[in-house]
Amino acid sequence: MFAYYMELALRSLKRNPVLTALMVLAIGLGIGASMTMITVLHVMTNDPLPERSAHLYTPHLDPLPLDYTHGGNGPDPADNLTWPDAMSLLRAHRGVRQAAMAGGTLLALPVQSGLQALYAAGRYTTADFFALFGVPFEYGAGWSAEDDAAGAHVVVLSDELARKLFGRADVVGRTARLGELDYRVVGVVSRWDPAPQFYADSTGSQFSDIDTFFLPLSVAVNEDLPVSGNESGWSDDEKAGSSKRGAAMSWLQFWVQLDTPAQVADYRRYLVNYSAQQKALGRFQRPPTEAALFGLMDWLAHRNLVPNDVHLQLWLALGFLFVCMVNIVALLLAKFLRRSGEISVRRALGARRRDIFVQLGVESALIGVAGGTLGLAIAQLGLWSVRHRPDDYARIAQMDPSMLAGTFVLAVLASVLAGLLPAWRACRVAPALQLKAS
Amino acid sequence: MQIRPILAALRRHRLATLLIAMEIALACAVLCNACFLVVQRWKLIQINSGVDESALAVLTVNGFDPSQAADLNARMLTGLRTIPGMQSVTLINQVPFGTQAGAAGISHDPGSFKNTIGVVDFVLGGPGTYQALGLKLVEGRLPQADDYRPATNFAPPDAQVLVSRALADHAWPGESPLGKDFWCDKLHFRVMGVVDHLARAHPHDWGTQATEWTVFTPTLPGGSLAGTYLLRADPHDLPRVLHNARDAVAKIAPDVVLDQENSQTVSDLRTTYFESDRIMINLLLGVIVTLLGVTALGIVGLASFWVQQRRRQIGIRRAIGATRGDILRYFQIENFLIVSGGIVLGMALAFGLNLLLMQHYELPRLPVHYLPIGALTLWGLGQLAVLGPALRAAAVPPVVATRSV
Numbered sequence: 004m005f006a007y008y009m010e011l012a013l014r015s016l017k018r019n020p021v022l023t024a025l026m027v028l029a030i031g032l033g034i035g036a037s038m039t040m041i042t043v044l045h046v047m048t049n050d051p052l053p054e055r056s057a058h059l060y061t062p063h064l065d066p067l068p069l070d071y072t073h074g075g076n077g078p079d080p081a082d083n084l085t086w087p088d089a090m091s092l093l094r095a096h097r098g099v100r101q102a103a104m105a106g107g108t109l110l111a112l113p114v115q116s117g118l119q120a121l122y123a124a125g126r127y128t129t130a131d132f133f134a135l136f137g138v139p140f141e142y143g144a145g146w147s148a149e150d151d152a153a154g155a156h157v158v159v160l161s162d163e164l165a166r167k168l169f170g171r172a173d174v175v176g177r178t179a180r181l182g183e184l185d186y187r188v189v190g191v192v193s194r195w196d197p198a199p200q201f202y203a204d205s206t207g208s209q210f211s212d213i214d215t216f217f218l219p220l221s222v223a224v225n226e227d228l229p230v231s232g233n234e235s236g237w238s239d240d241e242k243a244g245s246s247k248r249g250a251a252m253s254w255l256q257f258w259v260q261l262d263t264p265a266q267v268a269d270y271r272r273y274l275v276n277y278s279a280q281q282k283a284l285g286r287f288q289r290p291p292t293e294a295a296l297f298g299l300m301d302w303l304a305h306r307n308l309v310p311n312d313v314h315l316q317l318w319l320a321l322g323f324l325f326v327c328m329v330n331i332v333a334l335l336l337a338k339f340l341r342r343s344g345e346i347s348v349r350r351a352l353g354a355r356r357r358d359i360f361v362q363l364g365v366e367s368a369l370i371g372v373a374g375g376t377l378g379l380a381i382a383q384l385g386l387w388s389v390r391h392r393p394d395d396y397a398r399i400a401q402m403d404p405s406m407l408a409g410t411f412v413l414a415v416l417a418s419v420l421a422g423l424l425p426a427w428r429a430c431r432v433a434p435a436l437q438l439k440a441s
Numbered sequence: 442m443q444i445r446p447i448l449a450a451l452r453r454h455r456l457a458t459l460l461i462a463m464e465i466a467l468a469c470a471v472l473c474n475a476c477f478l479v480v481q482r483w484k485l486i487q488i489n490s491g492v493d494e495s496a497l498a499v500l501t502v503n504g505f506d507p508s509q510a511a512d513l514n515a516r517m518l519t520g521l522r523t524i525p526g527m528q529s530v531t532l533i534n535q536v537p538f539g540t541q542a543g544a545a546g547i548s549h550d551p552g553s554f555k556n557t558i559g560v561v562d563f564v565l566g567g568p569g570t571y572q573a574l575g576l577k578l579v580e581g582r583l584p585q586a587d588d589y590r591p592a593t594n595f596a597p598p599d600a601q602v603l604v605s606r607a608l609a610d611h612a613w614p615g616e617s618p619l620g621k622d623f624w625c626d627k628l629h630f631r632v633m634g635v636v637d638h639l640a641r642a643h644p645h646d647w648g649t650q651a652t653e654w655t656v657f658t659p660t661l662p663g664g665s666l667a668g669t670y671l672l673r674a675d676p677h678d679l680p681r682v683l684h685n686a687r688d689a690v691a692k693i694a695p696d697v698v699l700d701q702e703n704s705q706t707v708s709d710l711r712t713t714y715f716e717s718d719r720i721m722i723n724l725l726l727g728v729i730v731t732l733l734g735v736t737a738l739g740i741v742g743l744a745s746f747w748v749q750q751r752r753r754q755i756g757i758r759r760a761i762g763a764t765r766g767d768i769l770r771y772f773q774i775e776n777f778l779i780v781s782g783g784i785v786l787g788m789a790l791a792f793g794l795n796l797l798l799m800q801h802y803e804l805p806r807l808p809v810h811y812l813p814i815g816a817l818t819l820w821g822l823g824q825l826a827v828l829g830p831a832l833r834a835a836a837v838p839p840v841v842a843t844r845s846v
Contacts, residue, residue, distance in 0.1 A: 025738050110504045120698050311802055319728055326467045326732055330739040333460040337746035393716040
């Protein structure tokens with residue numbers, strides 16, 4: 004029966020090619036625009052580390068004084084940790100693995116002569132970082148906790164930066180000059196760029212930044228290396244409020260691996276206890292319950308990385324799809340009612356209302372499939388134009404297989420939905436009246 | 442032409458009528474709000490920076506030690522000034538649409554965070570920078586040679602400054618700003634003059650009120666005022682001059698790094714800065730056009746169906762004396778009535794949508810005059826779309842009445 008309905012649908016669509024083309028075009032445009040924006044939103048809210056994200060958590064404390072008011076547009080200082088707090092959490096070693104980190108940009112001098120010096124973005128962090136996030140090494144390995152403690156001048160380079168500085172990637176043991184200092188290369192990592200860069204400070208470009216070097220955090224503090232993220236101080240005391248070791252300046256991010264729900268609950272308790280203890284000591288003023296532990300995806304949701312413009316464009320696209328659908332409802336209604344005579348003959352010959360309904364439904368679905376194909380092409384065009392935008396997220400706007408399938412499902416669903424009302428109206432045509440009238 | 446029979450006929454096609462009216466209503470709501478968004482963005486893009494953008498470029502170098510700042514400035518100024526076609530090279534910390542260098546909160550009282558005025562951009566300029574920018578003084582006096590003093594902190598202490606008119610109106614509404622004092626933490630400033638316009642580096646980031654909250658602070662080169670240079674040349678000559686200047690840096694100061702991104706003409710910086718807004722405008726315009734197109738197609742499709750369905754009735758009317766004009770007008774009036782119904786619904790929808798946008802995107806209220814414009818557009822669109830089918834209806838010969846189908 005289905006094959007017969009298909010044949011009927013094809014014949015009916017061919018009989019009126021202009022109207023069919025109009026409907027396919029309308030649904031194609033609506034689907035194309037919607038899928039472009041849904042894909043952009045999808046990649047922006049993507050899981051940057053699918054294998055590990057379920058076990059990664061970031062602890063948050065609120066060391067701000069009670070009378071501190073957060074002014075306007077700037078980032079919240081309580082998003083980051085102070086040096087003393089980060090070091091306490093690190094030493095407590097309550098998670099499976101943990102690392103403290105901050106971003107930094109340093110001037111890198113190529114070893115090969117004749118090349119321009121360049122600015123390299125990287126991260127100051129602690130030994131566990133590489134194992135915590137599963138950073139893939141090409142040569143060598145990360146540094147040890149002892150190197151952290153000693154403030155050893157060691158560096159891990161990205162493959163890209165190693166090639167820029169040395170012309171090749173197997174450079175373990177050689178010396179790289181970053182900023183004013185020399186570092187011994189202990190490892191080279193292959194391309195690793197989680198997007199968004201969830202572990203970075205909120206002021207960076209989340210979707211386009213890639214770390215090209217990793218240095219021990221202790222070196223950054225000892226040598227007072229420049230930090231690229233937000234450094235917020237809340238004390239008049241120069242030493243506490245604006246030095247890296249200060250207890251009243253937040254600038255560090257902290258991530259911890261917790262494998263079981265029990266570990267997560269323990270860690271939450273530990274954070275509250277730690278805050279209570281700091282409050283008792285007089286360092287914290289706010290209630291210890293302000294301490295929070297975010298999972299990776301929760302943290303991204305909390306940070307809300309999707310710009311308003313993208314939301315607005317998504318709503319525009321969906322609104323457009325809706326208008327297209329209303330339009331298709333009207334056109335299908337006209338198309339189906341025009342065939343009242345034919346439907347009446349089928350009904351008189353014994354077709355049930357249900358049969359008519361299914362037949363017309365198949366016809367709408369066919370339009371949906373054609374519209375979905377067109378929509379897919381339009382969405383690819385749309386994504387191509389998004390990739391040429393100057394925005395931070397442009398680079399990652401690509402469709403994955405699930406989005407591809409989603410396009411078709413949405414298109415067929417939209418057109419079947421649009422066909423429901425006209426099909427229902429058409430299968431209620433009274434056969435006798437129609438047959439008599441013609 | 443009587444409206445009564447048209448309404449009676451429409452009542453027999455309730456579903457189709459409702460669908461077209463709904464389409465018109467949706468189109469009306471989206472059209473009004475999208476146009477409003479376009480106009481808002483357009484105003485944003487048209488911001489007056491107050492400087493001679495076409496004649497100015499900025500050149501930034503970094504990677505030098507602060508102790509070498511004075512030496513570097515001297516070398517750069519003399520070196521760059523020898524480039525043919527260069528009208529002036531002066532020191533500045535930031536230009537409109539470039540990298541923001543000095544945004545800080547100011548208040549009416551020293552050292553406190555009470556009685557604040559707001560966060561402003563401090564534009565530090567060396568001798569000659571004011572003239573090079575081409576700012577327009579509207580009140581007070583120009584900086585004299587002894588107003589230029591070295592910056593000990595991020596700006597010179599007790600500096601005499603120029604403020605933009607927008608900042609003056611905000612900080613001292615209804616008063617003359619001349620001679621007024623303000624503080625940035627403990628640093629004291631006194632207003633000596635007001636310039637017509639001077640945009641901040643990132644006018645977008647601070648809300649529509651604060652796009653021009655700027656303080657021009659005369660400063661001697663050195664210390665925090667180093668590494669960023671304002672180049673002025675004839676607009677036609679500027680790209681070549683900037684290109685030569687970028688090349689010259691390697692010879693003048695081989696030890697520093699040229700900041701490629703921040704060494705551009707101010708016009709280019711402006712284009713880059715507003716790129717996403719331009720894309721948004723084009724996108725919105727695209728949506729408006731396709732939406733109107735789709736709506737028109739819907740009307741054409743349904744009207745054609747009605748014409749075909751009513752061929753016999755049309756024939757009968759023609760046979761008993763109706764002219765072609767009567768038939769044509771019938772369909773035109775019918776369309777007008779349906780579109781009018783849609784517009785009434787659409788106006789309510791437009792305001793609803795606007796309220797939603799106001800809540801989520803800090804958009805102002807939709808001005809009322811958008812509604813009649815939207816209504817006129819849709820009436821016009823409806824008439825245009827129905828014209829084809831209506832003409833076809835008018836062409837139906839009276840003889841149809843006597844045939845059975």
